[in-house]
Amino acid sequence: MENQKNRQRPQTMNSRRVYPSWLNQAVFYQVYPQSYYDANGDGIGDIPGIVQKLDYLQWLGINAVWINPCFVSPFQDAGYDVADYYRIAPRYGTNRDLFRLCREAHRRQIKICLDLVAGHTSLEHPWFKASCLPRRNRYSDRYIWTTSGTSDENVPLSFIRGYAPRNGNFVANCFYFQPALNYGFARPDADQPWQQAVDAPGPRAARQELMKIMEYWLSHGVDGFRVDMAFSLVKLDPGHRETIKLWQDIGQKIRSRYPDIALISEWGNPEESIAAGFDIDFVLHFGAGGFNDLMLNEHCFFRRHGGSNIQGFLKSYLAQAAATKSNGLISIPSANHDMKRLCADGRTAKDLKVIFTFLLTWPGVPFIYYGDEIGMRYLPGLASKEGGYARTGARTPMQWGDGLNADFSTATKDRLYLPLDSHRRRPTARKQVDDPRSLLNHVRKLITLRKRSPALQADGNLVPIPIDNNGHYFAYLRQSGDERFLILLNPSAEPCQFHIDNLRAGNIVTQINHGTRVDTQGNNINIKMAGVSYGVYNI
Numbered sequence: 199m200e201n202q203k204n205r206q207r208p209q210t211m212n213s214r215r216v217y218p219s220w221l222n223q224a225v226f227y228q229v230y231p232q233s234y235y236d237a238n239g240d241g242i243g244d245i246p247g248i249v250q251k252l253d254y255l256q257w258l259g260i261n262a263v264w265i266n267p268c269f270v271s272p273f274q275d276a277g278y279d280v281a282d283y284y285r286i287a288p289r290y291g292t293n294r295d296l297f298r299l300c301r302e303a304h305r306r307q308i309k310i311c312l313d314l315v316a317g318h319t320s321l322e323h324p325w326f327k328a329s330c331l332p333r334r335n336r337y338s339d340r341y342i343w344t345t346s347g348t349s350d351e352n353v354p355l356s357f358i359r360g361y362a363p364r365n366g367n368f369v370a371n372c373f374y375f376q377p378a379l380n381y382g383f384a385r386p387d388a389d390q391p392w393q394q395a396v397d398a399p400g401p402r403a404a405r406q407e408l409m410k411i412m413e414y415w416l417s418h419g420v421d422g423f424r425v426d427m428a429f430s431l432v433k434l435d436p437g438h439r440e441t442i443k444l445w446q447d448i449g450q451k452i453r454s455r456y457p458d459i460a461l462i463s464e465w466g467n468p469e470e471s472i473a474a475g476f477d478i479d480f481v482l483h484f485g486a487g488g489f490n491d492l493m494l495n496e497h498c499f500f501r502r503h504g505g506s507n508i509q510g511f512l513k514s515y516l517a518q519a520a521a522t523k524s525n526g527l528i529s530i531p532s533a534n535h536d537m538k539r540l541c542a543d544g545r546t547a548k549d550l551k552v553i554f555t556f557l558l559t560w561p562g563v564p565f566i567y568y569g570d571e572i573g574m575r576y577l578p579g580l581a582s583k584e585g586g587y588a589r590t591g592a593r594t595p596m597q598w599g600d601g602l603n604a605d606f607s608t609a610t611k612d613r614l615y616l617p618l619d620s621h622r623r624r625p626t627a628r629k630q631v632d633d634p635r636s637l638l639n640h641v642r643k644l645i646t647l648r649k650r651s652p653a654l655q656a657d658g659n660l661v662p663i664p665i666d667n668n669g670h671y672f673a674y675l676r677q678s679g680d681e682r683f684l685i686l687l688n689p690s691a692e693p694c695q696f697h698i699d700n701l702r703a704g705n706i707v708t709q710i711n712h713g714t715r716v717d718t719q720g721n722n723i724n725i726k727m728a729g730v731s732y733g734v735y736n737i
């Protein structure tokens with residue numbers, strides 16, 4: 199274990215805390231375990247399957263992995279409904295398999311982060327079953343129960359009525375089968391005694407148990423957690439003030455024993471989450487930050503036709519970055535298991551190359567969703583699986599090769615977790631490894647460049663270059679010490695031409711480009727970009 203010295207030095211005097219230095223060079227990869235690689239032929243991906251693919255991840259340059267929940271669960275929400283936090287779901291293997299995954303990953307300089315579903319359990323969790331009983335017991339206050347099964351509560355939470363013999367309704371977080379753990383209320387209403395304070399015995403016990411779960415996995419080699427709905431713990435909490443305090447408390451205690459771990463939040467508001475002590479938060483399809491304006495909307499920036507300029511995204515991103523500077527990092531993921539993949543709505547590998555050039559030269563920590571590196575398609579219209587609904591199309595099996603089931607599994611087709619993309623020319627890792635012009639090799643080159651260039655890493659300076667408001671292109675500098683890069687992106691089908699004045703250019707060295715031309719004239723740079731083009735230059 200590395201010690202406190204290795205945590206990144208803060209740059210501002212009033213920094214509250216620091217993040218582990220390894221995050222500066224980190225390139226994360228998200229594995230949805232049921233769809234990654236099926237090592238035992240039962241049709242469902244598993245942990246031994248991830249172990250077998252570590253060499254691929256290492257080849258790609260990945261140095262950290264986040265695995266979606268892999269614990270015992272009835273899988274009504276793909277594992278975000280945990281029934282035992284201390285045990286790997288048998289369909290994925292055993293705890294020993296997970297420990298081995300950590301060891302094997304560490305041998306390849308890859309960190310392993312698990313998904314911590316902190317806010318709720320499944321209905322099948324023994325704590326919840328005990329809490330449903332009319333007679334008071336150790337778990338009666340582990341969840342949030344009202345004191346009457348027939349009255350209405352006038353607060354904006356979702357109450358599930360009539361589920362249990364206990365005289366009360368319980369609060370659910372997302373789906374009805376995800377009862378919220380009781381971390382207390384920010385300002386309990388004295389007339390509603392079922393609203394407990396954050397330091398009441400029930401909420402204190404829930405917090406203790408959460409730390410115990412974290413310690414258990416950390417003590418077996420896990421390097422951190424992505425925390426599901428981290429913002430949701432304390433109820434009726436304006437500005438998430440009490441939830442922030444709760445995470446500060448947990449982070450401080452856990453880090454006193456494991457200083458080098460990464461805590462990553464699903465929060466979607468870096469200003470709050472980083473104050474709460476998280477090292478990384480995401481720009482997501484909800485919350486602050488403009489992910490949709492960038493990647494998903496019909497008129498988002500990364501569109502060939504009808505795209506908007508970058509200003510909307512930039513404004514919200516820069517505000518978040520300024521508010522969190524040096525205390526934590528912001529991640530723009532390629533996608534995740536809750537949204538459409540990048541390869542949807544007619545995007546091709548060429549478009550994806552522009553997007554990856556952005557993602558892998560941007561500050562913060564890149565997260566690549568499995569399969570995006572080869573341009574796997576979002577498959578619309580699939581029957582919902584395990585509570586996936588529209589998300590199901592982004593969760594199909596990884597396309598490894600040209601063999602049976604794209605070499606994902608040896609099971610018969612009907613036993614596969616989800617159907618494969620049936621397109622005759624579906625992309626596969628096998629084909630793209632051997633093709634120097636493939637998306638996969640483009641991603642690999644960008645990762646290699648990032649890892650050897652401090653200016654391109656998490657904390658390298660970002661200097662956006664002002665462009666006129668109608669411009670549908672984007673140029674920026676990344677800088678660290680003497681090292682400087684110019685990055686050019688034109689996602690639109692229209693060619694463009696512009697110049698950057700007063701930029702001491704010296705020698706310009708092309709690192710990675712397609713369809714861009716750069717000429718210097720004194721301290722000015724003239725740039726010509728074809729439609730759908732990108733360039734990364736040392737200047």
Ligand code: NOJ
Pocket residue numbers: 275278315372426427464535536
């Ligand atoms: C966010 C997770 O990413 C999503 O998949 C899940 O359904 C909800 N949280 C509920 O846990």
Ligand code: CA
Pocket residue numbers: 236237238239240241242243244289
């Ligand atoms: Ca399996």
